[in-house]
Amino acid sequence: MIQKQTWKDEIRILITDEEHLGSVQISIPLYVSDIFGKADALIYALWVDILYRRRGVAKRLLQLAEQQAKLNGVKTIGLKFNKDESDRFVLDWYLRSGYKPFNKKGNLLIKKLKD
Numbered sequence: 001m002i003q004k005q006t007w008k009d010e011i012r013i014l015i016t017d018e019e020h021l022g023s024v025q026i027s028i029p030l031y032v033s034d035i036f037g038k039a040d041a042l043i044y045a046l047w048v049d050i051l052y053r054r055r056g057v058a059k060r061l062l063q064l065a066e067q068q069a070k071l072n073g074v075k076t077i078g079l080k081f082n083k084d085e086s087d088r089f090v091l092d093w094y095l096r097s098g099y100k101p102f103n104k105k106g107n108l109l110i111k112k113l114k115d
Contacts (some may be wrong), residue, residue, distance in 0.1 A: 002068060014031050015061060021049030024052040024070055026077075038102050039078030039110050041069050046079075060095060070113050078102070078110045 003014045011028040028041040035042060043065050048057045069077050079099065081091055100107035 002064070004068075007033070011072060013065070015064050016070065017048075017057060020052040020055070020057045022023060022052065022057045022061050023047055023063045026065050028072055028074060029067070035078055035108070038108060039076045040074040041072075041077050043069075043077060043079040058093075059097070066111070066113055074113060075109055076112050078108050080107050081109055082107055 001014075001016045001017065003016075005012045005014075009029065011026075011030065013026040013028075014023065015025075016023040025047040027044065029035070032113055037112045043062070046058060046061060046063075046065075048061070066077060079094065083091065083092060084109050094109055099111045102108040102110050
């Protein structure tokens with residue numbers, strides 16, 4: 001299921017996979033935010049139930065999120081990675097998925113979406 005909500009200051013998109021118990025959210029700010037000049041939108045809250053991990057569910061959710069972002073005019077998408085809250089394999093997976101660190105000190109990973 002894909003649900004799009006247009007708020008006064010942002011567009012939020014929620015993608016859920018009810019069969020495999022996973023979800024991801026996208027925030028597209030319509031105001032000058034802390035990601036301004038770095039990315040057009042943020043992916044956050046990518047989650048898959050432990051019983052369905054390592055089966056491609058997260059990959060499919062991430063691809064759907066990127067596709068929905070593109071449909072809403074996003075050229076560069078970001079996500080924040082907190083090394084204190086997530087395992088290293090998660091960072092490695094994002095890097096394999098095409099995300100690159102915005103800079104060496106920050107926790108923002110970005111990806112240019114292909115036309």
